[in-house]
Amino acid sequence: GTKGIFSNLNTPTAAVPAPNVYVPPRTGSIIKYILKQDARGGRTLTWDAYYVFPNGYSDVNNVANAFRMIEFVFTGVSFLCVADSGWGA
Numbered sequence: 001g002t003k004g005i006f007s008n009l010n011t012p013t014a015a016v017p018a019p020n021v022y023v024p025p026r027t028g029s030i031i032k033y034i035l036k037q038d039a040r041g042g043r044t045l046t047w048d049a050y051y052v053f054p055n056g057y058s059d060v061n062n063v064a065n066a067f068r069m070i071e072f073v074f075t076g077v078s079f080l081c082v083a084d085s086g087w088g089a
Helices: none
Strands: 028-034 067-074 079-084
Touching: none
Parallel strands: none
Antiparallel strands: 028 067, 067 079
8 A cells, every 4th residue: 555665676765655545555554664774874764744753753873784664553644653763783
């Protein structure tokens, strides 16, 4: 029910796209993104308005080869961030 975060050339895109409007997720659906910085690091994430984060969300420590897991639950209107590991090496 969501678009991938990779372009058709299988390269990372700069922004995380909105959910697929043709197959809407069900309320309560959970989606997890497991992300990894490349060898250069310093890549910042941008999110579509469908994704809602608590105050204080940060993209700090986005160093080379760092991993991050972010989990969302669909509220019926948007994806609410319920877990965020932050960037860790």
